[in-house]
Amino acid sequence: MKVLQSYIAQTVQHLYSLTDVSIEIQHTRKEFEGQYTLLCFPLTKFVKKSPEQIAQEIGEYLLKNNTYIQKFNVVKGFLNLSLKDTYWKEVIFEELHKNPDFGRLDIGKGKKILIEFCSPNTNKPLHLGHLRNLLLGDSMANILAFCGYEVIRTNLYNDRGAHICKSMLAWQKFAQGKTPQSTHTKGDYFVVEYYIMAENILKEQTTFLLEKWQNNDFGQVSPEIITKYKELVDKLRQVENSPKKDTKKITQLKDEIKELAQTQTEWFKAVQDMLAQWEAGNPEIIALWKQMNAWVYEGFERTYQQLHIRFDRYDYESQTYLLGKELVKQGLEKSIFYQKEDGSVWIDLSQEKLDQKLVLRSNGTSVYITQDMGTAVQRHEQLNLHQSIYVVASEQDYHFKVLIAILKKMGYEWASRLYHLSYGMVYLPTGRMKTREGNVVDIDALLTEMYQVAQKTTQELGKTEGLSAQELEHLYHELALSAIKYYLLKVDPQKDMIFNPEESIDFHGNTGTYLQYTYARIQGIFRKAQEKELLHYQSADTKNYQNVHDTERNLLIYLYRFEEVVKQSAEQYSPALVANYVYELCRLYANFHHEVVILHDSNPDAIAFRVQLNAVCARIIKKSLELLGLTPLDRM
RNA sequence: GCACUCAUAGCUCAGCUGGAUAGAGCAACUGCCUUCUAAGCAGUAGGUCACAGGUUCGAAUCCUGUUGAGUGUACCA
Numbered sequence: 001m002k003v004l005q006s007y008i009a010q011t012v013q014h015l016y017s018l019t020d021v022s023i024e025i026q027h028t029r030k031e032f033e034g035q036y037t038l039l040c041f042p043l044t045k046f047v048k049k050s051p052e053q054i055a056q057e058i059g060e061y062l063l064k065n066n067t068y069i070q071k072f073n074v075v076k077g078f079l080n081l082s083l084k085d086t087y088w089k090e091v092i093f094e095e096l097h098k099n100p101d102f103g104r105l106d107i108g109k110g111k112k113i114l115i116e117f118c119s120p121n122t123n124k125p126l127h128l129g130h131l132r133n134l135l136l137g138d139s140m141a142n143i144l145a146f147c148g149y150e151v152i153r154t155n156l157y158n159d160r161g162a163h164i165c166k167s168m169l170a171w172q173k174f175a176q177g178k179t180p181q182s183t184h185t186k187g188d189y190f191v192v193e194y195y196i197m198a199e200n201i202l203k204e205q206t207t208f209l210l211e212k213w214q215n216n217d218f219g220q221v222s223p224e225i226i227t228k229y230k231e232l233v234d235k236l237r238q239v240e241n242s243p244k245k246d247t248k249k250i251t252q253l254k255d256e257i258k259e260l261a262q263t264q265t266e267w268f269k270a271v272q273d274m275l276a277q278w279e280a281g282n283p284e285i286i287a288l289w290k291q292m293n294a295w296v297y298e299g300f301e302r303t304y305q306q307l308h309i310r311f312d313r314y315d316y317e318s319q320t321y322l323l324g325k326e327l328v329k330q331g332l333e334k335s336i337f338y339q340k341e342d343g344s345v346w347i348d349l350s351q352e353k354l355d356q357k358l359v360l361r362s363n364g365t366s367v368y369i370t371q372d373m374g375t376a377v378q379r380h381e382q383l384n385l386h387q388s389i390y391v392v393a394s395e396q397d398y399h400f401k402v403l404i405a406i407l408k409k410m411g412y413e414w415a416s417r418l419y420h421l422s423y424g425m426v427y428l429p430t431g432r433m434k435t436r437e438g439n440v441v442d443i444d445a446l447l448t449e450m451y452q453v454a455q456k457t458t459q460e461l462g463k464t465e466g467l468s469a470q471e472l473e474h475l476y477h478e479l480a481l482s483a484i485k486y487y488l489l490k491v492d493p494q495k496d497m498i499f500n501p502e503e504s505i506d507f508h509g510n511t512g513t514y515l516q517y518t519y520a521r522i523q524g525i526f527r528k529a530q531e532k533e534l535l536h537y538q539s540a541d542t543k544n545y546q547n548v549h550d551t552e553r554n555l556l557i558y559l560y561r562f563e564e565v566v567k568q569s570a571e572q573y574s575p576a577l578v579a580n581y582v583y584e585l586c587r588l589y590a591n592f593h594h595e596v597v598i599l600h601d602s603n604p605d606a607i608a609f610r611v612q613l614n615a616v617c618a619r620i621i622k623k624s625l626e627l628l629g630l631t632p633l634d635r636m
Numbered sequence: 637g638c639a640c641u642c643a644u645a646g647c648u649c650a651g652c653u654g655g656a657u658a659g660a661g662c663a664a665c666u667g668c669c670u671u672c673u674a675a676g677c678a679g680u681a682g683g684u685c686a687c688a689g690g691u692u693c694g695a696a697u698c699c700u701g702u703u704g705a706g707u708g709u710a711c712c713a
Contacts, residue, residue: 432706593677
C-alpha cells in the first residue's frame with residue numbers, strides 16, 4: 001500500500017505538478033471490482049476537473065506506466081485498481097513468506113514502559129472486573145513488547161487500610177485459630193469469609209443505631225454528629241416531599257446517613273483502633289496482617305497461574321502510601337499548592353476544569369492522590385521510564401486526570417506520557433455486581449464452569465482419539481481460557497460491556513473457540529501433508545503458479561494488514577483491534593479452506609503455493625492469539 | 637447542580653478516525669459431511685445508526701442542542 005501510494009504521488013506530481021497532497025487509498029469494498037481504491041475527491045480542490053475525470057486520467061497513466069496495474073474502473077470519484085497476480089505473488093506473498101517476524105515493530109526500541117494492572121484489594125477473591133483488567137493489561141503488555149518496548153508489568157496491591165482491618169478483626173474475634181490449611185480453603189476465599197462477616201456486623205450495628213436515632217435516643221453521641229444527622233434527615237424529607245422524585249438524590253442521602261451512623265458503631269471504632277495500631281507498628285497486629293495477606297497472595301498467585309499471567313514486580317500500597325508528602329512540601333514552597341487555615345493542603349485546578357483538590361489532610365496525613373504522586377515520581381526516577389500505563393476502571397477517570405494535571409504542574413516532563421488505560425464496567429445481565437448481594441462472578445468459579453463445558457462439548461464431538469489424560473486436561477483448560485479471554489478482549493476497552501455467562505460459554509460463531517478451531521484445522525493440514533509425504537511443498541518454488549484464487553488474494557491482502565493492526569492497537573491501547581482482526585482473518589481462512597483443496601490439485605505449483613500460504617496463516621494467527629494471551633492449540 | 641463517557645439489527649458487538657448500497661455473531665428459517673476437523677461453510681430474513689439542526693462534494697463518524705443510560709464529584713482507597 002505504501003508502495004502504491006508513492007507511485008500515485010509520483011503520478012499526481014507528473015500530471016498536475018502537485019507535491020504536498022494527501023493520497024488517500026483504501027481497500028476496495030466487496031461490491032466493486034478491484035483491490036485498492038484511490039479517492040479523487042480531495043484532489044478536486046487543487047485540480048479544476050471533475051473527480052471522475054481525474055480518476056480516469058490517473059487510471060490511464062498508471063495502467064500505461066506501472067507494471068503491476070492490471071486494470072482499473074471509475075465509479076463516481078473512486079478509482080478502483082486491480083493488480084496483477086505478479087504483484088500478489090512477488091511483492092505481498094514474498095514478504096509475508098520470507099519474513100518470519102512479519103508484524104514485529106521497533107517503534108518502542110530502547111524505551112522502557114511500565115504497565116500497572118490488576119491492583120486488587122487483599123480481602124476478597126478476584127472477580128470479573130479484575131479479569132477484564134488482567135486480560136487488558138496482559139495483552140497490552142504483549143502488544144507493546146511486540147512493538148519493541150521493554151515492558152515492565154507491575155501489580156499494585158491495595159494491602160492496607162480500614163477495609164483490610166475489617167477482615168483482620170473478624171478473624172481475631174471469630175476464627176479460633178482456623179487457617180486456609182486447616183479448613184482446606186484457598187487463601188483468598190478463606191479471608192473473604194471474614195470480610196463478609198465484618199461487613200454484616202457493621203451493617204447490623206448501623207441498623208440498630210439508626211433505629212435508636214429515629215426515636216431520638218442518641219446515647220453518648222456527640223452534639224455535632226446529632227446536628228449533622230438531623231440536617232441530613234431534613235434534607236431527605238425535603239427531597240422526598242418535592243413534586244419530582246429524584247431517586248438518585250434520595251439514595252445518595254440515605255447512604256450518607258448510613259455512613260454517618262456507621263462511624264458511631266462499636267465495630268467501626270474497633271476497626272479504626274486496629275488501623276491506628278497497625279500504623280503505630282504494633283507487632284501482634286503487623287504479624288496478623290502479614291499472615292492474612294500472605295494467604296490472599298497465595299490464592300491470587302494460583303489464579304494468575306491458571307490464567308497464564310505473570311508480573312515482573314509487585315508494589316504494595318503499605319510501602320508507598322507515605323510517599324508523596326515530601327512532594328507536597330516541595331510544591332508548597334514553589335506555590336503550586338496552597339494551605340488552608342486548618343492546615344490542609346490543596347491544589348487549584350480550576351483552569352483545567354478540575355476544581356480544587358485536596359492533597360494533604362488537615363492532620364497532615366496523605367490521601368490516595370498523594371500516594372499516587374509519590375509512586376509515579378519514584379518509579380520514573382528509579383527505573384528511568386519512558387512511559388507509564390495504568391490499567392484502571394473508568395470510575396477513576398477523574399482521579400487520573402487530576403493526577404496527571406498535578407504532575408504536569410509540578411514540571412515533570414514525563415507527566416504528559418502517563419496514560420490511563422480506562423476500561424468500562426462489566427455488568428451481568430441482571431445488572432451491576434455487588435458483593436453484598438452475592439451476584440458476583442469470580443474468576444476461579446468461572447474457569448471451573450467453562451472447563452466443564454469445554455470437556456462436555458469436546459467429548460460429545462469425539463475428535464480427540466489418541467490424546468492422553470494430561471493432554472485432554474490441557475486442551476479443556478486452554479479452550480475454556482480462550483473462550484473467556486476472547487469474549488472480554490474483543491470489546492472496545494473503554495466501553496461498558498455485559499457479560500452474559502450463557503453466551504460466553506457458547507462455542508459457536510464469533511468466539512475464542514472458533515479461532516482455536518481454525519488454527520487446529522491449519523495444523524491439521526500439515527499433519528495430513530506429513531502423512532502423505534507432501535511436506536517438500538513447503539520449500540518448493542511458487543513462481544509458476546498462475547491464476548491466484550479470489551480467496552487466496554483476499555487472504556494475502558488481509559494478512560498483509562497485520563503489521564498495521566499491531567501498530568494501531570499499540571497506539572490506541574486497544575487489544576480489541578487485534579481480536580477483531582484475527583477473527584476476520586479466520587473467517588477469510590475458512591473461506592479459502594472451503595473454496596480450494598490445499599493438498600489435492602493437478603497442478604503442483606498450486607499445492608506449493610497453498611501449503612506455503614497455509615503456513616503464513618498459521619504464523620499470523622498464532623502470533624495474534626499469543627498477543628491476546630491465548631495458547632494456540634494444534635488439535636481440538 | 638457540575639464534569640466525563642456512552643447510545644448502531646430482537647440480543648451481544650464491529651465499523652480501518654469524513655467516503656461508495658452500515659457489517660459480524662447469537663436467536664429464527666433453508667441448504668451442504670464418500671476429498672485436508674460440520675466447534676465449519678453458503679443462503680433468507682432482520683436498520684429512521686436515540687432525536688433535531690449545522691459544517692461539505694460526502695456524516696453512524698466532526699460541531700451545537702435535546703432526550704435517555706452509566707460513572708465521578710474537595711480530608712475513603
